[in-house]
Amino acid sequence: MNYMQKFYETKRLILKVLDEANAGQVLDYYMRNRDFLEEWEATKDEEFYTKETHEIQLNNDLENMLKENMLRLWIFKKDDEGTAIGTLSFTNIVRGAFWSCFLGYKLDGAEINKGYMTEALKKGIEIMFNEFKLHRIEANIMPKNKRSLRVVDKLGFYNEGIAYKYLKINGRWEDHIHMVLLNDKV
DSSP: OOOOOSEEEOSSEEEEOOOGGGHHHHHHHHHHTHHHHHTTSOOOOGGGGSHHHHHHHHHHHHHHHHTTSOEEEEEEETTEEEEEEEEEEEEEEEOTTTOEEEEEEEEOGGGTTSSHHHHHHHHHHHIIIIISOOSEEEEEEOTTOHHHHHHHHHTTOEEEEEEEEEEEETTEEEEEEEEEEEOTTO
16 A cells, blocks of 8 residues: 655645656755755765756655655745755654654754744654554654754654764764654554
């Protein structure tokens, strides 16, 4: 059964599954936020900042979504559906005895502290728990990323501990706090 819908709505946002035709919007998002995201992400080479790279990535995302291995939704404000302001992704979906996934998200630097990410993630969590029937969502966040920790705290995630030197971010191995949200309905 395929759970993927093309878009979802919240009070202020549209959450969309994008395809290669939207590569320009995705590239625009990354170009606008290149400096802002640098501190929080793996180092990107110049090839990343091309339309072709994002066409390939969007196609790869769609293939993985059709296999139900992931769900990536791009975030748009209802009053500006032409400009992506962020994305949320539920990746490495595992079923069997685990029924879990990893959560990743990012928001436009000009749109932080407006509640958009909390609003988008509430909808994403609802989708993963109610439609995908997952039991567990895991988010790994650097201790210095206080804004991100506040978001998952508001959503009910709890701290399962530190993963030391977990991911290479901006050229350095960084510790991450392992935050988890459980679905009590499964």
